[in-house]
Amino acid sequence: MGTICLLNWAPVTNIFGVARVRSSEIHVLVELPQVDTNSTWRSQTVTHPTLGFEPDFLYPLENVTIAQGRDAIFTCVVNNLGGYRVAWIKADTKAILAIHEHVITNNARLSVTHNDYNTWTLNIRGVRREDRGQYMCQVNTDPMKKVVIPPDIIYEETSGDLMVPEGGSAKLVCKARGHPKPKVVWRREDGGDIIVRGGTSAKSRMPSVEGEMLTLSKVTRSEMGAYLCIAANGVPPSVSKRMMLHVHFHPLIQVPNQLVGAPIAADVVLHCHVEASPKAINYWTRESGEMIISNEKYKMSETSNSYYSVQMRLSIKSLSKNDMGGYKCISKNSIGDAEGNIRLYGNYYYYYFNYFPGGGGSRSKTKKNYLFFPTKK
Structure with missing residues (x-):
């Protein structure tokens, strides 16, 4: 059983509609302007049978024509509700918007309120063109087990981004609602394995982990990254939330070549591999402590690997x-x-003559390596 209203989007705001109530039926007579340019009127009668006893709708829903950007409010008054629940449904798409005091659809502009007696209100904030259509206030007198509701993340009970020191523990929580109850599965966004450590320090790598809570112990920097909690209950669509795990540790530098040789007048590139979190400030100096600035002689660059x-x-x-x-x-x-630390040395060539008995000779070229160390004054 239920009662229907219609929301029209228009450049002006009007509220109108008349209704008459009979013994076991609710008739809503709706007079609405057409949305076309002819501005003609049409009449529509919507009939919904009731059971003739509790619960009972006291008034039909009023139809609303409202300006874009304004707020729309629908009020549904139900007497003798008993153990039943009030549901709000968008009739043209058959989408369940809310049940009792819980919003089901993933639309932050929708909210429901209840005066703790017999009045239920559906609120649509900042009406948009796509909000046009019929809205139904319905009392579900069938067993609730026949109702299926797609999953939805309960954001106020779900973790956000998390920061932990390396070697610490992290707990990520993901709560979801729906009917049947959704199953929550965790995955890494980059497709890597999730490392699960047991009480005996044994660890296993798993592509996914099931459960509302994901516990990571003795976290290492390799576990840093984005984690996805995915909620599904067989009713499409599945929903997910992305959480970023930051692992903090002091910088670590690895130098692939600590001794680099190059000939005079050549160009050379020095390399250092840095790991740090949070992001570090990186720079170069000479051995004397003089900071190197980018110019025509020196060029500094960085490439992020992870x-x-x-x-x-x-x-x-x-x-x-x-x-x-x-x-x-x-x-x-x-x-x-x-x-x-990196030490740069030069490769030099020098020439020498081989002398032979009887005179004459030949010139040969040999490469020698020279290290230059700064002298203390």
Whole structure:
């Protein structure tokens, strides 16, 4: 049993509609302007049989024509509700909007209120063109087990982004509602395995984990990233929520080549691999502590490899004797700092003559390596 109203979108606001109630039926006589340019009127009668006893609709829903952007309010008065529940349904799409005091549809502009007696209100904030159509206030007198409701994430009871120190524990919670009760499954957004550790420090890698709570213990930096909780109950569509797990740790620097050789006048690139979270400030200095600034001689760049991994590069053009010596790559964040050391040396060629008995000779070229160390004054 139920009663229907119709919401029209229009540039003006009007509320109108008349109704008459008979013994076991509710008749709603609706007079509405057509949405076309002829501005003619049409009459529609909607009849819904009732059981003739409780519950009972006291008044029919009024029809509303409202300006875009305004708020729409539908009021449904039901006497003798007993143990039944009031549902709001968009009749043209058969979408369940709300049941009792809970909004079912994933639309933040909809809300329902109840005066704790017999009056139920559906509120639509900021009406849009797509909100046009028929809305039904219905009392479901069939067993609730016949009602299926698609899953919906309960955001106020679900975790958001989380930060934990490396080696700590993280608990992610995902609550969902619907009928039948949705099943919640966790996955990593990047497709990687979820690491589950047992009480005996044994760990297993799983592509997905089922349950409303995901517990990660002794978290490492490799577990940092986005996690998805997916709720499904066989009633489409499934819904999901994305949560970002941040793992914080002090910087770590790895230098692939601590000793680099290059000939005079050549170009050379120095590399440092940095891992840090939260994001670190990275820079280069000479061994003396002098900070290197990007210019025509030096060019600094970074490439991100993951949420926490960065490749630092220092390009030096046209090497001279003054460029030889020590360089430092330095990384600092709110937790700590680290540095790596690289020594740059030059490759030189020199010529010498081989002399033979009786005179004459030949010139040969040999490469020698030279290390330049700064002298203390």
